[in-house]
Amino acid sequence: MSKENPTQYAILGLLTTGCTTGYSMKQMIDGSLNHFWKISYGQIYPTLKLLVEKGFATVEELEQEGKPDKKEYQITDFGMEALKKWLEQPIAELPVEKNELLLKLFFSRHQNPETARRHLDDYLARLLTRHNTYEAIKNMISTQLFDEQDAPFWIITLDYGLRTTQAAIDWCEDTKSLLLKKEG
Amino acid sequence: MSKENPTQYAILGLLTTGCTTGYSMKQMIDGSLNHFWKISYGQIYPTLKLLVEKGFATVEELEQEGKPDKKEYQITDFGMEALKKWLEQPIAELPVEKNELLLKLFFSRHQNPETARRHLDDYLARLLTRHNTYEAIKNMISTQLFDEQDAPFWIITLDYGLRTTQAAIDWCEDTKSLLLKKEG
DNA sequence: TGAGGCATGTAAGAGGTTACATGATTTG
DNA sequence: CAAATCATGTAACCTCTTACATGCCTCA
Numbered sequence: 001m002s003k004e005n006p007t008q009y010a011i012l013g014l015l016t017t018g019c020t021t022g023y024s025m026k027q028m029i030d031g032s033l034n035h036f037w038k039i040s041y042g043q044i045y046p047t048l049k050l051l052v053e054k055g056f057a058t059v060e061e062l063e064q065e066g067k068p069d070k071k072e073y074q075i076t077d078f079g080m081e082a083l084k085k086w087l088e089q090p091i092a093e094l095p096v097e098k099n100e101l102l103l104k105l106f107f108s109r110h111q112n113p114e115t116a117r118r119h120l121d122d123y124l125a126r127l128l129t130r131h132n133t134y135e136a137i138k139n140m141i142s143t144q145l146f147d148e149q150d151a152p153f154w155i156i157t158l159d160y161g162l163r164t165t166q167a168a169i170d171w172c173e174d175t176k177s178l179l180l181k182k183e184g
Numbered sequence: 185m186s187k188e189n190p191t192q193y194a195i196l197g198l199l200t201t202g203c204t205t206g207y208s209m210k211q212m213i214d215g216s217l218n219h220f221w222k223i224s225y226g227q228i229y230p231t232l233k234l235l236v237e238k239g240f241a242t243v244e245e246l247e248q249e250g251k252p253d254k255k256e257y258q259i260t261d262f263g264m265e266a267l268k269k270w271l272e273q274p275i276a277e278l279p280v281e282k283n284e285l286l287l288k289l290f291f292s293r294h295q296n297p298e299t300a301r302r303h304l305d306d307y308l309a310r311l312l313t314r315h316n317t318y319e320a321i322k323n324m325i326s327t328q329l330f331d332e333q334d335a336p337f338w339i340i341t342l343d344y345g346l347r348t349t350q351a352a353i354d355w356c357e358d359t360k361s362l363l364l365k366k367e368g
Numbered sequence: 369t370g371a372g373g374c375a376t377g378t379a380a381g382a383g384g385t386t387a388c389a390t391g392a393t394t395t396g
Numbered sequence: 397c398a399a400a401t402c403a404t405g406t407a408a409c410c411t412c413t414t415a416c417a418t419g420c421c422t423c424a
Contacts, residue, residue: 006284013291023403036283045405068403087288087295091303094310097281099220100190102341104271107197109333111271119275126278153292160355167351171344207375229377252375
């Protein structure tokens with residue numbers, strides 16, 4: 001029970017947010033879940049199948065004009081129950097990110113100082129992009145989805161991303177000048 | 185070349201820090217690498233074998249008195265070259281942490297507000313523990329390893345952990361009071 | 369005498385990515 | 397005419413975790 005795969009519940013949860021097809025789910029994930037839970041098509045479609053097998057969702061095949069057929073999924077009462085039960089479960093453990101930059105910095109004694117600085121610059125640029133993206137999404141949610149019941153919670157998760165990204169940005173800048181001083 | 189597994193290089197890099205056996209490497213990882221690169225025995229031993237096969241390292245089997253036999257590994261010139269080459273390679277991409285708390289908050293509309301607060305409390309407690317651990321390790325490195333050439337870089341990675349953890353702590357506290365206000 | 373440290377290793381399986389396959393319609 | 401969007405899916409592969417197996421020594 002407590003060791004069940006959260007990705008399954010991510011997909012299940014998305015069925016409550018208006019996503020009905022694997023395709024639209026992927027868009028939602030790339031737009032809003034991406035910063036704390038990436039999911040690929042290779043997981044989405046098999047998982048949707050599994051949810052139906054478990055009785056957590058139902059499918060309906062729909063033919064469309066001018067578009068390919070699609071399968072619309074809907075969460076069942078039983079699925080809703082399972083989702084709520086999972087939401088109550090304590091969080092398994094703190095996430096550990098795999099950070100290639102830190103790994104390289106850890107061994108930076110063997111590295112040209114210039115290279116370390118280049119890595120930091122690249123990283124910083126990406127962090128700034130990420131920060132901008134989060135702000136854009138937050139604005140979009142605040143202005144366009146203000147009547148959506150989910151919106152306040154989505155903004156909370158974005159704030160987490162904004163805060164931790166900003167901290168990483170600050171660290172990047174401080175580390176850059178630290179390395180410069182070190183070289184003298 | 186650019187898609188090679190960083191874990192392999194983490195192990196290779198550890199050979200330059202005084203770790204010579206799989207066992208001592210695991211201790212080093214749990215103490216100092218853990219916050220940005222977890223590695224289990226199930227990876228360490230097969231990887232060490234691989235490094236020898238590739239000519240990146242050499243092994244020597246040693247019998248010990250009162251202790252089990254051990255295998256001492258040493259990095260080769262060729263391995264050192266490979267490590268440096270990898271250090272030069274640009275970082276593949278920003279890490280994405282899988283965060284179960286954020287996933288649950290994202291769907292919190294379906295949840296008792298009390299449960300969300302409980303999750304935040306648990307999370308906050310663990311973040312504080314983590315922050316303390318990082319500070320302890322940082323102190324240990326600053327005081328006991330001040331003559332070690334690697335030390336300044338290790339401290340840099342710890343600072344990253346301290347900054348981002350502190351940002352998450354702040355977010356936790358702000359989110360908690362936000363949820364309280366919301367309930368009125 | 370049992371727990372914990374030292375020390376090495378493997379096999380099964382979970383979880384996930386990537387590349388591929390298919391194919392219609394719309395838009396520049 | 398090419399590229400993008402809509403739409404579903406699978407197979408191979410990679411990475412990693414977990415549980416297990418072994419065994420000796422030391423210390424409480």
